[in-house]
Amino acid sequence: MKQLSITPAQATDAALYQRYASVIFAYLLRQVNSREDAEDLLVDIFMAVLEKSSLASMDEQRVAAWIWTVARNKVVDYRRRSKYRVSIELAKVEDVLYESEEQAPEHMALKHEERQTLHTILQELPELQREIVHLRFGHDLTCGQIATVIDKSEAAVRMTLHRTLKLLRTLYTRNEKGGTL
Incomplete structure (x- = not known):
């Protein structure tokens, strides 16, 4: 063999x-x-x-x-x-099957609504800010790694991330109080 x-x-x-x-x-x-x-x-x-x-x-x-x-x-x-x-878009043609209560249609609808709100708020951000948020929180990259990926200084990434999070808090607060996004 x-x-x-x-x-x-x-x-x-x-x-x-x-x-x-x-x-x-x-x-x-x-x-x-x-x-x-x-x-x-x-x-x-x-x-x-x-x-x-x-x-x-x-x-x-x-x-x-x-x-x-x-x-x-x-x-x-x-x-x-x-x-x-x-x-x-895959979301428009995808069938949803669920095995647990958390995957039931009503729970999925709430999750979808939350994701849609987040997506809408994130779309208001400039592309660079969106990308930094996705890389930091979606993929758990450090600011140094993000800086290398987007070819910016680590200090610039940190400052952009800080300002972006502050802006997101403001937008979420406005949305929760019934304001427009």
Whole structure:
């Protein structure tokens, strides 16, 4: 019986995939029109990881920042290409099945309403602020990692995040008091 041997580089690539694929995929799902497109982009991102031979010499933070930068660039490329394609949002055609009470239609409707409110408020923000919020809270990146991904200083990211959170609090307060978004 023939044994498969795995090189240290292949083991590192597999570990990177295990560590980052699920969070990158979640990010992609929010950024693109369909699950299939997100899967395709994920493959493209990790193909780039396989082709990048210098990753082994980088520290963990730089590797993570590099992977997130590639993901962001792939999304930008996708958006450029998708301007010329017609697509339908997955949420409009997706059937919802539930196994527990929390997944019952009334609970899902409340969650949907909360998400819609958040989405509406986030849409009021400039794109850079939205992206910083998504990377920080959606993907748990540090301000230093975000700075590397968006090519800004860490101090600028921290200040932008602080101002954005303050603005979000104001917008939520206004919304709860019955004001308009």
